[in-house]
Amino acid sequence: MQLDDMRIFVSAVEAGSFTAAANRLRLSKQFVSRRVAALEADLGARLLVRNTRKLAVTDLGQEFHERAKRILAEVADTEQAMSARRSEPRGLLKVSAPMSFGMAHLSPLVAEFLRAHPDVHFDMDLSDRNVDVIGEGFDMALRIGRLADSTLIGQKLIDVRMIACCSPGYRRRHRALQTPADLAQHACLPYGQQGRASWDFMIDGVRTPFEVRGPLRANNGEVIRDAAVAGLGICYLPDFIVAGSVDAGLLVEVLEAFMPPPNALHALYPQHREASVTIRAFTQFLREQLAARAATARGGAL
Numbered sequence: 564m565q566l567d568d569m570r571i572f573v574s575a576v577e578a579g580s581f582t583a584a585a586n587r588l589r590l591s592k593q594f595v596s597r598r599v600a601a602l603e604a605d606l607g608a609r610l611l612v613r614n615t616r617k618l619a620v621t622d623l624g625q626e627f628h629e630r631a632k633r634i635l636a637e638v639a640d641t642e643q644a645m646s647a648r649r650s651e652p653r654g655l656l657k658v659s660a661p662m663s664f665g666m667a668h669l670s671p672l673v674a675e676f677l678r679a680h681p682d683v684h685f686d687m688d689l690s691d692r693n694v695d696v697i698g699e700g701f702d703m704a705l706r707i708g709r710l711a712d713s714t715l716i717g718q719k720l721i722d723v724r725m726i727a728c729c730s731p732g733y734r735r736r737h738r739a740l741q742t743p744a745d746l747a748q749h750a751c752l753p754y755g756q757q758g759r760a761s762w763d764f765m766i767d768g769v770r771t772p773f774e775v776r777g778p779l780r781a782n783n784g785e786v787i788r789d790a791a792v793a794g795l796g797i798c799y800l801p802d803f804i805v806a807g808s809v810d811a812g813l814l815v816e817v818l819e820a821f822m823p824p825p826n827a828l829h830a831l832y833p834q835h836r837e838a839s840v841t842i843r844a845f846t847q848f849l850r851e852q853l854a855a856r857a858a859t860a861r862g863g864a865l
Contacts (some may be wrong), residue, residue: 566638568629569604571595572610574626577698579617599663639835652841653682663784663797665689668805669705672852675844676852683841691782695832703832703842705715707801718846721853722825724802726763728814730794740797740817743773745834751775751795754787763788766822775799788814800825828853 575584575595585592603610610624620628659670666689671687688694688701696704696715702716706721716796737749743764753760753775760774760780777796782785784804791798792813793804808814830846832839 564602564605566635568598568605570635571598571634572602573601573628574698575611575618576620576624576636578604581613581618583617594620603766604727623762636835645830649784651842652680652844654841655686655700656683656703656725656841657688658703658705659690659694659699659701660687660689660838661691661707661784663801663804664705664707668853672763675852676848680841680844683845691784697833700745702839703830703845705828705830707828708826714834716776716834716837717831718850720828720830720846720850721857723828724761724825725799726802726809726816727797727799727818727822728805728809728816729791730813731815733791733792733796734817735791736794736813743771743821746773746775746797749763749777751777752787752790752796752798753780754784754800755775755780755782755796763823768819770823 564668569787569799571588571590572583575581575585578584578587581599584590585595588595589845596636599611606627608627609621610627612619612621665687669687669689673687677683677685684741693706694701694704706722708816723772733750738745740749743762743766746762751762759774760776761774763770763772765771779787779790780796781790784800787798788800788808790796797817798814809816830849832842836842
């Protein structure tokens with residue numbers, strides 16, 4: 564019985580299907596299915612019942628799942644304990660980050676970190692989705708905004724300023740915005756996942772959400788920015804996505820007097836990775852380098 568097969572089985576149970584587990588692990592569905600079958604053959608027991616929609620876990624499968632999670636956690640703790648004894652960063656670091664931020668800031672910093680630490684290897688996932696850090700096996704995730712309650716450890720790296728803006732043409736064609744309440748009469752371009760969208764503004768010193776809607780929603784900042792540049796509506800995005808368009812006159816800021824304080828960029832990682840020398844070194848490197856960049860940016864934030 565191999566540890567990798569155990570990891571694949573646990574991921575399949577928690578994901579609910581071979582397809583979802585394969586996507587999480589970046590493997591083929593067929594490979595995941597074969598490895599689980601091999602595990603069942605090694606154990607001489609049926610762990611899962613397959614059907615067209617989802618997996619059903621047998622009683623033995625449920626017991627094995629709980630034991631396997633404990634074993635894998637102990638293996639991870641042992642690896643981290645050994646890693647903590649090393650003074651130099653080394654090994655694989657699997658990191659998730661927002662796509663726009665990754666392209667604008669993270670890409671050159673990763674290259675610089677690798678030049679300084681040749682024994683480190685990165686597996687980068689640049690995506691605007693909220694990944695399951697533990698379930699998908701990430702060592703670290705970079706996220707912008709207020710953090711939900713979580714078992715993850717969060718380290719603040721830098722402030723990120725939000726900007727509400729639209730094209731000059733849109734502003735000329737539509738009624739002027741006086742307060743955030745006026746957004747209800749405007750085409751807005753929400754950035755994020757499905758569900759109600761709201762933007763935060765300061766009203767009488769209180770951070771207040773305003774629900775917005777419009778002709779386009781996307782989970783990618785560049786798509787929203789380009790739609791705003793094309794005059795389709797108002798966007799509300801991090802500075803590093805729209806600053807270039809604002810500086811070029813393609814977008815103009817609105818509701819500046821009501822913008823909230825900057826959001827924070829956090830590095831998040833599982834508790835069992837807290838002792839990792841590599842994670843500590845990369846987190847500190849990001850904090851120092853991003854602070855240096857922010858010192859020359861508008862408003863002291865990225």
